[in-house]
Amino acid sequence: MTSIFQNCKAGEKNQKASADTCAAKTERGNELxxxxxxxxxxxxxxxxxxxxxxxxxxxxxxxxxxxxxxxxxxxxxxxxxxxxxxxxxxxxxxxxxxxxxxxxxxxxxxxxxxxxxxxxxxxxxxxxxxxxxxxxxxxxxxxxxxxxKRIQIPTLDEVGRLTAELPEQLQLLAWLMCGCGLRIAEALAVTSGQFDVEEGVLYVDRQIVADGESEEPRTRTQRAHTRGRDRALRIRHLKWRDSDEGREVPLSSFVGRKVQEHIKRHGTFRIEEGRNRMTGDYLFTNISRTNIMSLAYMDKVWGAAVKAAELGRSVKKHWLRHFFASAALSRGVPVSEVAEWLGHTDPKVTYGMYAHLMPEAPARLRSVMDSIFEEGGDPGPPLETERLGEAEGCEV
Missing domain, CATH: 1.10.150.130 (Tyrosine recombinase, N-terminal domain)
Structure with a gap:
């Protein structure tokens, strides 16, 4: 089929009037x-x-x-x-x-x-x-x-009741999600080396995904069942981050104690570098302690815990991450810092998701001004700034 551009080119060769007509058709075509x-x-x-x-x-x-x-x-x-x-x-x-x-x-x-x-x-x-x-x-x-606006936030009571219904070796997952804002894939991939309990820091740099490369099938049976290929469990670096880039999340003393208790009771699982793997002493494994925990199995465990807790609503794993964000923002923590801890590359994403959970700016300003006027205090600039303004004859 001849394109509009080709029709115009032919019109230019014949006469200018035809070309003008074709140009008009082209513009009209673009508008449509x-x-x-x-x-x-x-x-x-x-x-x-x-x-x-x-x-x-x-x-x-x-x-x-x-x-x-x-x-x-x-x-x-x-x-x-x-x-x-x-x-x-x-x-x-x-x-x-x-x-x-x-x-x-x-x-x-x-x-x-x-x-x-x-x-x-x-x-x-x-x-x-x-x-x-x-x-x-x-x-x-x-x-x-x-x-x-449909973001749901679990109560602390719901978190506690749900955590109690999880297998003991997986209860720390809930505290990492609601206490550090980790995604479930990030929480499942934590290693003992990522924690600095004394400094109160958790370094997040990896996650578990189900998109790893499977080994090539060798037998006739393996070749006949290729549906699951390229979906092996994999430990990979954080998505959208450079290979040497992670994020530091504040670690509360409460969660720090939970981490130490977990390691004391359940130990760690050593994994060396290899296909679909990153070296580390991992805190969570499958039930047989022969491999990392799969996301699919975690879904089943979580669903059973929600049902057993009888919460009256189906609390999703990701809601615990919302708990972390809402707790921080509702207490006045800057959105830029919360965005960094959540792993959002742009604070606008964080603000767009949780703005309705943050205290209103007018109410916050009224509180600040009342505290200054009623309790006293000088909100002016430091003395060095005042002197600089006087020396330069500035009027601000």
């Missing part, structure tokens, strides 16, 4: 989201999506999420539609279709962002002229705010 594709590059959107997934150094977990979006949201709706023919109306219809399928608004926003990234990739590759997603209005901030 009809994007010109070079000859030989009119390929299905699905194929470009697959190319996007395989390109770059995206971590395996993210690739699987992209693949899930491709199979569940892109293929069923767009089918074999060409990349260059997708227009804003198509994307708007796709968003409506996902809502009709029962997806939350926050989920449709995430899927939209992935698709927009695919189109940006196509633009950078020269497949299309512009990203049609840029002409689609999506209330992203509002949808994500509604999602964040």
């Amino acid at each position: 989201g009809v994007h010109a594709v070079r000859e030989g590059l009119r390929i299905p959107l699905v194929r470009v999506f697959e190319e996007f997934i395989s390109a770059g150094d995206t971590v395996t977990g993210s690739k699987r999420n992209y693949e899930a979006s491709l199979n569940r949201n892109i293929k069923p709706y767009f089918g074999d539609q060409d990349l260059g023919s997708v227009n804003p109306a198509d994307i708007q219809g796709w968003l409506t279709w996902m809502r009709e399928q029962g997806y939350e608004d926050s989920t449709t926003v995430v899927r939209y962002r992935v698709l927009s990234s695919v189109f940006n990739y196509a633009v950078n590759r020269g497949y299309i002229a512009r990203n049609p997603c840029h002409r689609v209005r999506v209330k992203q901030a509002k949808a994500l705010r509604r999602s964040k």
